[in-house]
Amino acid sequence: MEFFVPVQPATFSVTPVTPSQKSADAVQHNLQPYQVVQATIAEKGDGRVLLEMDGKQMWAQSKAEVKTGQQLNLQVTSTEPRLQLRVVPQGAEQHLLRLIHLFDHKPELGARLQQIGAQLNDQNVSQQLQQLTQQFLGQRPFPSGAELARTAIPLQEALAQLQGMPQDVRTEITALLQQFSLQTTQSGSNVLPQHPSLLLTQVLNSLVSVLQSPNSNVTSTSSTPTTNLIAQILNPLLQTGARTTSSAEGLHQIQTLLTQLDKLSAAPPPPGTGASQVETVANNAHALAAALLQALTQTLGNIQQQIATPPARELALLAQVLGLNFEGRLLNGDIEQARKSLKGMLLSLRGQEDAPVTVRESSSKLLQQLELFQLCRGRLAQEGVLFLPLPYDFLQQGYALIEEYGEEHEKEGDKTGKNLSVTLNLVLNNLGAINIHMLFEQEKLFMRISCADPQTTALVKDSRAELDTLLLPLGLQRLNIDANGKDPAVSLLQRLSPGKSVLDARV
Numbered sequence: 001m002e003f004f005v006p007v008q009p010a011t012f013s014v015t016p017v018t019p020s021q022k023s024a025d026a027v028q029h030n031l032q033p034y035q036v037v038q039a040t041i042a043e044k045g046d047g048r049v050l051l052e053m054d055g056k057q058m059w060a061q062s063k064a065e066v067k068t069g070q071q072l073n074l075q076v077t078s079t080e081p082r083l084q085l086r087v088v089p090q091g092a093e094q095h096l097l098r099l100i101h102l103f104d105h106k107p108e109l110g111a112r113l114q115q116i117g118a119q120l121n122d123q124n125v126s127q128q129l130q131q132l133t134q135q136f137l138g139q140r141p142f143p144s145g146a147e148l149a150r151t152a153i154p155l156q157e158a159l160a161q162l163q164g165m166p167q168d169v170r171t172e173i174t175a176l177l178q179q180f181s182l183q184t185t186q187s188g189s190n191v192l193p194q195h196p197s198l199l200l201t202q203v204l205n206s207l208v209s210v211l212q213s214p215n216s217n218v219t220s221t222s223s224t225p226t227t228n229l230i231a232q233i234l235n236p237l238l239q240t241g242a243r244t245t246s247s248a249e250g251l252h253q254i255q256t257l258l259t260q261l262d263k264l265s266a267a268p269p270p271p272g273t274g275a276s277q278v279e280t281v282a283n284n285a286h287a288l289a290a291a292l293l294q295a296l297t298q299t300l301g302n303i304q305q306q307i308a309t310p311p312a313r314e315l316a317l318l319a320q321v322l323g324l325n326f327e328g329r330l331l332n333g334d335i336e337q338a339r340k341s342l343k344g345m346l347l348s349l350r351g352q353e354d355a356p357v358t359v360r361e362s363s364s365k366l367l368q369q370l371e372l373f374q375l376c377r378g379r380l381a382q383e384g385v386l387f388l389p390l391p392y393d394f395l396q397q398g399y400a401l402i403e404e405y406g407e408e409h410e411k412e413g414d415k416t417g418k419n420l421s422v423t424l425n426l427v428l429n430n431l432g433a434i435n436i437h438m439l440f441e442q443e444k445l446f447m448r449i450s451c452a453d454p455q456t457t458a459l460v461k462d463s464r465a466e467l468d469t470l471l472l473p474l475g476l477q478r479l480n481i482d483a484n485g486k487d488p489a490v491s492l493l494q495r496l497s498p499g500k501s502v503l504d505a506r507v
Contacts, residue, residue: 037053037054037073037074037076037085038053038072038074039051039052039053039071039072039074039085040052040053040071040072041066041067041068041069041071041072042057042068043068044066044068047061047062048060048061049062049064049066051074053074060085072087074087106393106395106396106397107369107391107393108393109132109136109366109369109391110132110133110135110136110138110392110393111137111393112365113132113136113366114130114133114137115362116129116359116362116363117133119356119358119359120349120355120359125345125348125349128340128345129345132342135314135321136391136392137392137393138310138392138393140306140307140308140310141307142237142238142303142307143306144231146227147306148227148230148231148234149230150302151303151306152230152299152302153299153302154294154295154296154298154299154302155230155233155292155295155299156230157295158288158291158292158294158296159210159229162211162288165284165288166281168281169281169284169285169288170211170212172281172282172284172285173211173288174208177204177208177211177289178205178208180204180261181200181201181204181208197257199236199240199250199254200254200257200258202236202237203236203254206232206234206235207233209232210232230299234299234303237251237254237300237303251303251304252304254300255297255300255301255304258296258300261293318388318389318390319377320341321342322341322342322343322370322373322389323338323341323342323343323344323370324373324374326338326341326343326344329341342366343367343370346363346366346367346370347367349363350363350364350367369391373387376389376399376492380401380495380496384403384404385401385402385403386402386403387399387400387401388400388401388402390424390426394429395426395427396427396429397425397426397427397489398424398425398426398427398488399425399488400422400423400424401422401423401425401495402420402422402423403420403421404418404419404420405418405419405421419439419440419441420438420439420440421437421438421439421440422437422438422439422440423435423436423437423438424436424438425486425491426488431451431453431456431459432451432453432456432485433451433453433485433486433487433488434449434451434485435449435450435484435485435488435491436448436449436450437450440475443475444475444477445471445474445475445476445477446477446478447471447476447478447479447480448479448481449479449482450482450484450485450486451481451482451485452485452486453485454483456485457481457482457483457485460481464479464481
């Protein structure tokens with residue numbers, strides 16, 4: 001179900017049977033562009049036919065081979081100055097039109113899969129669905145093992161530095177951390193939600209226990225002991241946060257608390273608190289404590305980014321995960337891989353008689369959504385365009401269109417491939433519809449961001465400098481921001497129309 005044979009549609013130029021008082025060419029209908037209607041051939045003449053639509057009759061000029069009494073599906077291509085219709089091909093196109101209304105609804109794959117998984121007794125299937133649920137909810141499992149060691153490099157380096165410090169300095173740092181934990185417990189509920197503040201207290205206490213242990217050897221080259229030690233420090237976070245739906249938000253709140261504590265630790269101790277040696281130890285302890293808290297903040301930031309941002313490879317494999325190539329894999333004999341895809345699992349659940357009725361019904365609805373994605377993918381593939389749905393729960397709607405265009409060009413004798421057009425059509429919570437058009441031409445990026453909401457347009461313009469900085473490594477040459485954003489569902493209907501050019505080269 002990846003490709004369909006394109007059919008050249010017949011066109012009809014319509015004239016009302018009963019002219020209006022204004023003009024014979026005036027519109028005598030309530031049809032909208034790209035709307036699909038059913039019509040019956042009432043009569044047939046020389047080069048024209050009489051169409052009957054919703055009780056109204058209209059003469060239409062057309063060279064289409066039709067018969068009296070034949071029923072047609074017609075799509076509106078123009079309403080002025082005359083109504084223009086075209087025949088919608090049968091088969092896949094017709095099925096696509098029956099499902100296209102589903103795209104105007106938020107898929108909520110993550111939430112639906114979560115509900116299905118909660119009603120299943122099969123632990124293996126529930127676990128597979130849980131992994132998909134986290135992906136579509138925009139959540140990532142907390143890193144572990146080597147991944148944890150990489151994300152925790154700042155904390156690892158800070159602890160390694162502390163290993164060379166005298167025991168009295170480490171004792172002083174321990175006392176500071178214990179003091180910060182007490183302050184967090186007392187004031188955290190007034191500044192931030194209680195759960196993150198208590199969680200931070202547990203993290204700080206585990207850090208204290210590591211510093212108090214005489215056998216906590218930390219080196220940048222010892223990966224396994226380091227991983228175990230980092231896991232010990234972050235264990236409260238790893239155990240608690242992995243089961244929360246707002247883990248990324250909780251991490252952000254904990255980072256805010258750490259920043260506040262970092263400022264406290266950076267302050268020098270009051271003068272005259274003791275002998276010079278004691279004061280030197282206290283100064284060193286405050287400086288090292290500040291560095292330690294900053295390193296912990298950076299580590300939590302790395303973990304937060306890994307949780308909130310799906311890796312590029314996951315995005316590249318999204319079509320396979322959804323099962324948009326399900327039938328193709330079956331034809332190629334990749335039966336096991338097809339079964340493991342979301343479509344394969346949903347087909348299995350829908351056919352299980354012992355599964356709860358709600359599970360079978362939910363599976364059927366989700367299968368319709370996936371079939372819509374497949375049909376859109378196949379229809380746009382006719383014009384050389386890759387359609388990639390983005391059914392994440394944090395998006396109300398979203399999809400990407402990717403197309404190569406132009407001739408291959410060479411640079412210093414090496415082929416660098418064709419130019420690339422990428423369009424992201426999104427509807428974001430609180431921001432509305434946003435269309436992002438990117439043209440990659442000879443390793444240069446030209447971008448246009450179109451927002452439907454005026455406030456969103458102003459917000460994006462205010463972030464212009466930050467966007468320029470982030471996009472500069474991609475070869476940004478020009479960035480335009482305007483208020484011409486369109487609803488993704490409407491844009492998709494336009495692009496699915498037969499004969500419609502998909503490439504948008506306006507930047």
